[in-house]
Amino acid sequence: MDPSPPAFLRFEAVGKRYDDVHAVRDVSLDICSGEFVALVGASGSGKSTLLKCINRLVEPTSGRVLLDGEDVLAGPPAPLRRRIGYVFQGIGLFPHMSVAENIALTPRLEGERLPEARIAELLELVELDPAMATRLPAELSGGQRQRVGVARALAGDSHLLLMDEPFGALDPITRGQLGERVRRLHDDLGLTTVMVTHDMAEALLLATRVLVMDAGQIVADETPAALLAGAGGDIAQALVDVPRAQARQLARTSEGIGE
């Protein structure tokens, strides 16, 4: 076999055990620069744990995670995390800081001041009015808050974006819009994105590669097109069947109205 260049993100036999429970077992995986990877699975399948092994919110009990060829456990966690954008369902905007202060946090941790123009630019990237910079998080809607959360994750100029159920708490319309927006940012900014979701439809619509997890292991690794064509095995197909059945039902309903 040809020695291929090291992957941007590599999992080598990664496992995480809590006492007797194996949350993640023996996951080996390469993710290339520029991929949009969705981690899909039922609750408790280990997808969030696997994601958090990347930015060390969880430390694996066996195996290792390599980012740009370096073990993420090698140095202290703080500088590593500042290089990685992180968006999660809880959003976690700091209530005592304005929108601008929240966005400027990652550079501030490095002792740098983020210029106002850059804050305005980031707000525009997530389709928010730059005038919102002075507001407090409590004055924003849930969708607006998560947009700020995404802007904050991008402020560190990170190349890697980790998202843990990022749109889980949002209403369906906001959810769709923000998902599309993130996908476009992923393309425009040349990001590598790993997104955890339990919604297969969201994964199929946004990702370039879908990993299906079950009981701590990856049971399918396919493109959206292949999954829709029936690849990936029973567990993956059971997940794909949900939106497929919904789509068929919707189609039948609209035909019924048309006749």
Next chain:
Amino acid sequence: MSALLDAILDLGPQLAEHVLLCAAAVALGITVALPLAVWASRSPPVARVALGFASLVQTIPALALLALFFPILLAARSIFGEDLPTLGFLPAWLALALYALLPILRNAVTALANLDDELIEAADGLGMTGWQKLRLVEAPLAAPYVMAGIRTASVWTIGAATLATTIGQRSLGDPIFAGLQTQNWVLVLAGCFASAGLALVADALFGLVERGFAKRRPALVITGALLALAGIAGAAMSLVDWRGETRETVVIGSKTFSEQYILGRAIGTLLEDAGFAVEYREGLGSAVIHNAVASGAIDIAVDYTGTLWANELGRSDNPGRAAMYDQIVSWEQENTGVAVLGRLGFENAYGFAVTQQTAEQYGLETIADLAAVAPQLTVGGDPEWFERPEWTTVRDAYGLRFGEQRTYSPTFMYNALVSGEADVISAYTSDGRIAAEYLVVLEDPREALPSYDAIVLVSPRMAEDEALAQALQPLLGAVDVATMRQANYAVDREDDKWPPERAAQWLLEQVAP
């Protein structure tokens, strides 16, 4: 009403020292509690131990906690040297700081433990170091709750600091204790109002800071903090002696009853006339005053031979009045360096007193007569009495078995006797109320009760001071029990009450016309 106002307005120095003491204690409490709270938030065992300790401290009565620091500091002298103060500011400061610890610690630990998990995940996920997380997230979000703890601690401390009087630290407790002893209720009220007023002001200012933190309005925080600092600075400024005089000050200590206040003032007046600068430490506990003189925390005190005989020499025999005095003088010389300047002339001994009516009803003349009817009677004593060896000695010498036994503060003991709550009390023989209430002091034919000659003690530092000894000469051997009773009664009586200063003046006129 205007007397009360005057009394409150007279409390300037006490208020200033009270403010400084409380500020220092709360500041120390904060300095210890906040790092401890951060440590506790990172380590559950530390949280358990720290909160457990602080709660334990809180269960110790404040008065006992203050008193406990005297022996603790005395023991600490083996490490820090003989100059370590054992009375006054240092023990009061340490004890009150311990007291302030719990509310600050508990609020800070609770606030840190209850921070939103999502915010902690965001802080970690963004790449904050432990210190950045504390500074940028935990501290600002916990601030209102921590401030609420500081506010509670301040109010508690201001209240508890009135007890610092008993260990020789000037505070708003001075008028309360002095007033309680001399039944001067105006003085008691003045002290209460002043300390309650101070507590309300502190509560309002820290409330402002707390609201400022909660509503994220820095102006409120700064206003409240600046006003509080201005008050503390004002208190400090008011205590600075701008005349810059460097006269050496003689500190006169008094225990917590009228006779002691009067004698202290009389001694002070004589010393001032002789050119000494004088300071008073009034309301000291009877148990600490001898050690206070020996350690140099105070320079002069009046104590009683029987008290020293039992407490300091640890003796329970009774060699007779003169022999007891001589032995105490040489014991002090050999063991403590305290000089006994001389006897004042009167005794303030323990004796059993009954009302005339009781004496007639049971035919009581001596303690032996009392023993026969004791089971039908209630005996009252001051809080010390039933713990003292004299009580055990006299009880066993006469076979006293009282029906009931109660303790009263010395002030209320006589009221209890007159009102019939107690049938017999352990009275003090120089007490003015004996004459005033026509009480009968029972004779002690078996000489079970030792003598209590009033003597003047001088600290080792001033022991050799000729001018001081000279100045006090007129008092020695010159105060007979009738004169002392009269002076005491002038202070203790309900109507036309004299302040101790005036009684002291009157006493001096009798002694050295």
